[in-house]
Amino acid sequence: MDLFVRDIYPLPPGAPFEGYFVVEHVEIRKHRTGEPFLRLILSDKTGTFTALWWKPPKDADLTIFKKGDVVFVSGHVEYFQGNLQPKLNVIRHAEREEFDPEKFITKTRFPIDEQFLKLLEFVESVQNPPLRTLLESFFYDDNFVEKFNKAPAGKTIHHASIGGLLEHTLGVAEICETIAKRFKSIDRDLLLTAALLHDIGKVEEYAVDIAITRTDKGILLGHLYIGCEMIATKIREIPNFPEELKTKLIHCILSHHGEYEHGSPKKPKTLEAVALAYADALDSRVKGFEEHIERELGDKKGWTRRHFAFEVPIFFDGEFKYEEEE
Amino acid sequence: MDLFVRDIYPLPPGAPFEGYFVVEHVEIRKHRTGEPFLRLILSDKTGTFTALWWKPPKDADLTIFKKGDVVFVSGHVEYFQGNLQPKLNVIRHAEREEFDPEKFITKTRFPIDEQFLKLLEFVESVQNPPLRTLLESFFYDDNFVEKFNKAPAGKTIHHASIGGLLEHTLGVAEICETIAKRFKSIDRDLLLTAALLHDIGKVEEYAVDIAITRTDKGILLGHLYIGCEMIATKIREIPNFPEELKTKLIHCILSHHGEYEHGSPKKPKTLEAVALAYADALDSRVKGFEEHIERELGDKKGWTRRHFAFEVPIFFDGEFKYEEEE
Amino acid sequence: MDLFVRDIYPLPPGAPFEGYFVVEHVEIRKHRTGEPFLRLILSDKTGTFTALWWKPPKDADLTIFKKGDVVFVSGHVEYFQGNLQPKLNVIRHAEREEFDPEKFITKTRFPIDEQFLKLLEFVESVQNPPLRTLLESFFYDDNFVEKFNKAPAGKTIHHASIGGLLEHTLGVAEICETIAKRFKSIDRDLLLTAALLHDIGKVEEYAVDIAITRTDKGILLGHLYIGCEMIATKIREIPNFPEELKTKLIHCILSHHGEYEHGSPKKPKTLEAVALAYADALDSRVKGFEEHIERELGDKKGWTRRHFAFEVPIFFDGEFKYEEEE
Amino acid sequence: MDLFVRDIYPLPPGAPFEGYFVVEHVEIRKHRTGEPFLRLILSDKTGTFTALWWKPPKDADLTIFKKGDVVFVSGHVEYFQGNLQPKLNVIRHAEREEFDPEKFITKTRFPIDEQFLKLLEFVESVQNPPLRTLLESFFYDDNFVEKFNKAPAGKTIHHASIGGLLEHTLGVAEICETIAKRFKSIDRDLLLTAALLHDIGKVEEYAVDIAITRTDKGILLGHLYIGCEMIATKIREIPNFPEELKTKLIHCILSHHGEYEHGSPKKPKTLEAVALAYADALDSRVKGFEEHIERELGDKKGWTRRHFAFEVPIFFDGEFKYEEEE
Amino acid sequence: MDLFVRDIYPLPPGAPFEGYFVVEHVEIRKHRTGEPFLRLILSDKTGTFTALWWKPPKDADLTIFKKGDVVFVSGHVEYFQGNLQPKLNVIRHAEREEFDPEKFITKTRFPIDEQFLKLLEFVESVQNPPLRTLLESFFYDDNFVEKFNKAPAGKTIHHASIGGLLEHTLGVAEICETIAKRFKSIDRDLLLTAALLHDIGKVEEYAVDIAITRTDKGILLGHLYIGCEMIATKIREIPNFPEELKTKLIHCILSHHGEYEHGSPKKPKTLEAVALAYADALDSRVKGFEEHIERELGDKKGWTRRHFAFEVPIFFDGEFKYEEEE
């Protein structure tokens, strides 16, 4: 039976276990006799432990295991200096069909299908024809939607989960709707279109496999540029899409990080662009705080450690309630 | 009849006019004969013109008119080098009862009474007893409410109008409500209380008379500190107000500018504080953009000049619609 | 005969003159009689003067002249308070064919054809087939080349002249060639391709007419993004252009301003990108200093005023020699 | 006998020892048999060592020891891999009366009583009646004085010791006195009052127990705000305290960190405020350098490591002499 | 009789006047007849006025008057549009012996001789022989002392007066003495030497003539570097000056602006350097505030305009008392 790391810890010494884990670190070491053995750090999303492949067969190729591989292992529980450090009997690469990737990465707790229906309601509320066509060219395209619904909105800072991009996109759209009601001079259709598309570049910036990683392309170009190129390509296929509208929409996407130092090559210079930038900041910052609290405190109260990006420790003495839809 | 500046301009040379104006600038000059005369720049909220008190009575004290005074003048339209520059027959200080201060300062276009009722609904939605008591100690106090409903939320940057503070407070509360619905871990009552009180220090930071000015106290202490002291004083009169709750509330107020360089002595360190700071930024920035567009472009489209605080020019090619309540 | 402003100044009062000028400022004023007249500020690249259309025909529409128009005027030299301020007999809009636009904007002093041949030598030195094809798709396209050879590389900061983009592109390519010789690990073909294409977005960022202006699109999107979209579009038409090569090339363009605060959404992260960014900085900064010296000092020596972008005054006690090709 | 950590190190293996220590870290581990044992890191102000409670009684509750507790332990000296790592026979919580808190925290080397007398001389030199009354309301209040004289002026950066607040307050007052003698336009009584009260918020920002820690309130509100609220509360009880004087005094306190990024919501805007801010910087920076040298170099000369806040290493080749009063 | 500008203003139209003034601005203009005349702006330290040389002799060379020249003029008081604008009968260059330079530049109000004696007391208090020798090589050198005692410590920011350098040097030395008494680990002789020499580069950075100007050398190299080179040169002539002591002294001078952005190539890294940097900041900032108040408010109370370097307006409601020595 495939155990989680957190389920192995309570087992008594000597108990057998098996499971699929990601290799976090691997090292070939030598016994004093000069015979090699393998020292591994293995993990899933619930924790980490060290394991030793103490007596590999003479002809085993120890160099085939690499950081990031998923392996199947079996062994017996054992402690060294008080730490779990079993010796393994078996270790082999796992085939992709054998294990559930969700063992390794968290997933949004919102139901994805329901959320996507809500997003489609926003799409269908857009009246401006070229904008509506553009939105449909993305959100009625099954290939795109499949990638979009799985994508995270971040690796560590906020919405770092499968479905995180969908969750964040909805959060931003809700705030933009609130703003558009109060400020009538805003072009509501443009703002909502920008909100729904603002982070689509993340489907190519991040790769979600056993972990969320940033692709080479993602690091070199970033989701702002990638998203704009995706939009520009689609627009080229829509007859008579107004040039000025394209410029204003792409401006919203390019500038939505608000400041140069956050990677926007332009600062927001239209009502819609400034509304989008601040709505994005609001949703992602609050979510980032919440994830940090959850990660750091679990059920406890008090102070987290300093957040690596927001540069403050966070105080929380409430109850951690995950958002549920009424 | 009291004319606006914009109504004097179309009058033909020689036409009589009269009205109340603010003295923007005043200078005593001399005729070549050595006789003194007065050169004034006069304004109301619609514009500015130069006037000369060309032949004051021998015994007139020319030194009594000062920048900021409201004066009553009468004269005939006259041009010099193509500019309106009438010579005045009469100039005297105006009594406060004679003129309507709204000739000199703009007012929120939202109906203040209706807006205040909405605000009271927010007050009454707060369930937490000490927070509710605290809110009532402000918003059920007629003296305070009178000042609050007249106060601006700024001098130039955003909501620079009579009633601007009320308008902005509601805008922030609406966004906070949206956020509190999505993020259930937030203490909704604390967040709404903080939203409703976050800028109350502005009733002492700004003086609204003929123009919006900042008081000495406002410049030296700022509305963050002033508001906190106001809240701390009220809390001292509420029996058993929990010390921790006071700390968390005051932290929200102190940190709501988000960054040190915006004048917050603390960065937000709780979910409620971070939500408030970003909601405040969102409402005030969008409003600030809108006011800048209105001031700069009027009915035209295109680019404004660079905004002195946001440091960008703003592009607007939509229709300027003022928010109306459906 | 079409006179330059600098040629009108030395004429004696009463001398007739005529010429084509740009309207910098226009105002309708009224005589004391109530009759309207026009006050204009007119300029060409050699200077500025004020003119009055003192007695327009009764049925003339004074509202048709706007900032930026080119007008033909004739009149006689006249001074007011020591300033040149002629009254005009004739003023009318000029047709585009009547005047030479170079009366209004400077032009690179390098011969454009010769420079472009040098640029083609760089193109032909590129061995990598897809990069070579890409370069040819731009520089063998007559429509593009016509725009490229006229474009400036800036409005005020550096290479603010017709042909300035070509001049700057060559300057950067020369430095990159020097660097590629010393650092053999650099992919020389990639670096040169990036150098030749790094600023092509400027053909859409700037409009050169009577003056260099930035287009709406230029202000909202910037030449970094525009250039990348142009390249991505061309690449889509080149069969089998390697995806990784595209990513590395676009990374060079996106990051060539070097720092976030200079409008790059990504910092340089490859050898080629860092070399391009610093080569671009070197050529544009030295040129910007030189243009500032020329503009400020003419033939004199000593200190310029503080440069508005580089934030220093510049000291020059040499001889100003324009680059000549041996 | 209660030993300091530094006194245990020289003991031979096998020697018995006992003492009171703070728990820095605690972990429950398991023997290979599955039996639990406790691994602790213990400290006092002279050092740190690891200890094992190797064989706790079967019925012992190992979860009762927590970071920050003071415990009494006894055992015998033992080394593991060259590090002191004794196994303990006894471990129990210590009662507050049993140990001397000064074992755990340093104390100003100035005699507190003498220093406080000097401070009272400054108090008594203030002639302005309301300011004098205000100062007396603090410094003639035994409860306040007891807390004030024990408080540190920092946790790590400067004056991080019992009595550090008193020492720093005097240092700042001395410099202010020097300044007030040279600059006669300064309101000397206001400046001295501000100097004496500028950091009183630290009596609530820091808790001094076994270590100097920052309280929740301290982290959320900071000593600038806390001090101002303390002063405002006292002033409310002083009849006819001039409002303007209160504003100027509180401005000095609020702005004494000088810059926004150091946590002042206002920059100094009066002569007194600017003098206080720079006097505070001078005393605390020099003291911070000195403490860093003492901590890092002891009796040695040369370079310290980079100071975590001042961001430089410090060079010292003098003799470390603690301030003595002649 | 040589009149100050402030003494001409109250004269009746037609009254004769004469005096020495600096040319701030000069322009050759033409009468309508084509005859040239000269328009000048003239000033001394009390004010500014416009004058016209209306009818220069036919053969006069109008190009010989330049900005910065001191001229002798005579004429009769005349007003144009209410402004003083006399026509001159006589204008000629003034010889250096004719006028008192103090008509054009302010001077420290401290008696220079007395101040210099105080400075010598500091010199003589230094016990360390090589440092004492070094100090004497400057302050016993009459040529140097003459320049030193006249030099300003700034052009606009602080101590911008003849004798300002001496005044500031003493102010810093007094604070350093206070600090050295409290912090015994400081090398008092090194600190005082550094204090006395820290700004000597200003004798070459500024030129005091009719106005305080910065020399080319001053702008290109700065007083930090110039002062260090002066010290290094003197030290080369002192036998056996310890190399380490030289390094520590020059480090104090190089780093005394405290931060890179204030032009120090090194941050302070010794106790003496950090004490000097903060003492310098304290004295110069308070003095700069005071000068700004004096310049802006004169005898009035309230707010100055924003200080161009400190970036705040300053509030002053005290009495402006210049420092007097008891």
Place this chain on the structure above:
Amino acid sequence: MDLFVRDIYPLPPGAPFEGYFVVEHVEIRKHRTGEPFLRLILSDKTGTFTALWWKPPKDADLTIFKKGDVVFVSGHVEYFQGNLQPKLNVIRHAEREEFDPEKFITKTRFPIDEQFLKLLEFVESVQNPPLRTLLESFFYDDNFVEKFNKAPAGKTIHHASIGGLLEHTLGVAEICETIAKRFKSIDRDLLLTAALLHDIGKVEEYAVDIAITRTDKGILLGHLYIGCEMIATKIREIPNFPEELKTKLIHCILSHHGEYEHGSPKKPKTLEAVALAYADALDSRVKGFEEHIERELGDKKGWTRRHFAFEVPIFFDGEFKYEEEE
């Protein structure tokens, strides 16, 4: 035979080895018996390992080995927990003549002699007599040249190798030559002289022994100042060296880091200074990237870790080719 660390690793357990190594860390530990032994970390430029002097003679003084010492050791290969950790038979201080310092520090791969000849060609190309004399006073001085040719241009950031200063100086000179050809207004001789001398202060800033270290003087004064003082001293010995030329040259050196925050007390304010600053940045940044790639990736491709100073990870998928001269 003196082995490199990388040559010991492949030896079988039990094999004898010997060699010279630098002591990186040393600790005296105790056996459980109380007997002391020595634990050392030893290194050369190819790697690092731990060694134990397990049984030192009773009378051995274990305190004589210090960080930075070069020692001769011999022992047999042994592993502990899979790590190389031999016990030593012999350890003693090595005499300077015994070992080759290049075992410990890398050296430019360019042939130094050839490079220096190229540098002399640049020297001889300078026509301006005083500049030529100045250059010769350095580069024809054997003592100076010996130090110059060995000096590194950095400790870690770029050109951190013996001969690195020479290599970097040439790289900068080549770029300056390219720039001087394009921009004829530049004083080519001044620019080349500044290029050749810009970093000479590094011969005193760094000490190259067993490792590159920064001297006390280097940390306290920096190579900008040190170099300028060296130049000023030489110039004092050259009769009639023009004062203005000296000022302009020293300005180039002082300002060549370009920005205050990079340690330049002045920003570049001449054409030559700005060209030098950007040429220096270009050469050092590209070299720094290349060294980081080499250090991090060796023969591999992909991403380096984040560079500690440039703050980006670097992507490299080319071939690492060291520059060779054709």
